[in-house]
Amino acid sequence: MQYIYIHGFGTTGAGSNKFKKIKNYADENGAVAIALEWNEFQTDIISQLTQQINDQVDIEKPFCFIGSSTGGNFAYQLMELFSGSNANASFILINPLLNVEQRKIDNHLFTVQLANQLKNPSENLSNGLIILGENDEVLDYNYTYQRLHENNQIITGKWNHTLSNLETDCFIELIQSFIENNFNE
Numbered sequence: 001m002q003y004i005y006i007h008g009f010g011t012t013g014a015g016s017n018k019f020k021k022i023k024n025y026a027d028e029n030g031a032v033a034i035a036l037e038w039n040e041f042q043t044d045i046i047s048q049l050t051q052q053i054n055d056q057v058d059i060e061k062p063f064c065f066i067g068s069s070t071g072g073n074f075a076y077q078l079m080e081l082f083s084g085s086n087a088n089a090s091f092i093l094i095n096p097l098l099n100v101e102q103r104k105i106d107n108h109l110f111t112v113q114l115a116n117q118l119k120n121p122s123e124n125l126s127n128g129l130i131i132l133g134e135n136d137e138v139l140d141y142n143y144t145y146q147r148l149h150e151n152n153q154i155i156t157g158k159w160n161h162t163l164s165n166l167e168t169d170c171f172i173e174l175i176q177s178f179i180e181n182n183f184n185e
Contacts, residue, residue: 001031001062001179006038006049006078008069008097009110013037018068018094018163018171025172038074040114046077053078062088062183066175069139069161072096073118076125083124090182091128092175095136095144095161102143104136126151129178133159133166153178 003022007013013035026033036052038045057063059082067075072093079091097103100115130152132141138161145154155174159166 001026001064001183002057003031003033003175004053004057004063004065005033005035006065006067006071006075007035008071009040009107009114013071016068018066021168021171022066022175025176038071040111043113045074045114045117046081049074049078050081059085059087059089064089064179064183065091066094067091067096068094070097070114070118073098076121076128077119079125079128080122088183090178092178093128093130093144093148094163095133095139095141096130097139098144098147102140103138104140105138121148124151127182128152129174130154131159131163131174132156133161133163135159135165136161 003026005013005019005022007016013019019035023033034056036049038048042048065075065079073096075091075093079089082089099120100118125148130144130148132144132154134141134156135158163171
């Protein structure tokens, strides 16, 4: 299995605590964990991420996009790109930013250029795992729940935006259970 992590706004992939947990799990289980990198100054983030995937991921083998916050938006955009191929791929979204209107905070560093690269998920976005923190201080979790609950597995808990109050074992267990139930390696 290849875990492809896409970080949120204001952080990096390899530096993310969530990615470090995923990488440790992957290393212990003979899997691969890759952190894709992007920043708000890039004019075509999806093309940049696609190039990184082409360079680092073996699309002949199963892989799972794991996107956090703004990275969740990019994860499902990438999932849509790969859905027409024969790739054995799925996705996990962690407190995903579906639309700028669900943001609870105003951050002048979140540029219009970045906002314009976000895309609402298609109604066909299905069979993924979505982890939502009910105590998310950045995004309205109900916005995501209402739009994606019918065709995806959604797990909610009393977590904050970064899931810092979700134990590592619990976080990995959610991912592991989803992978075991949705992939035939």
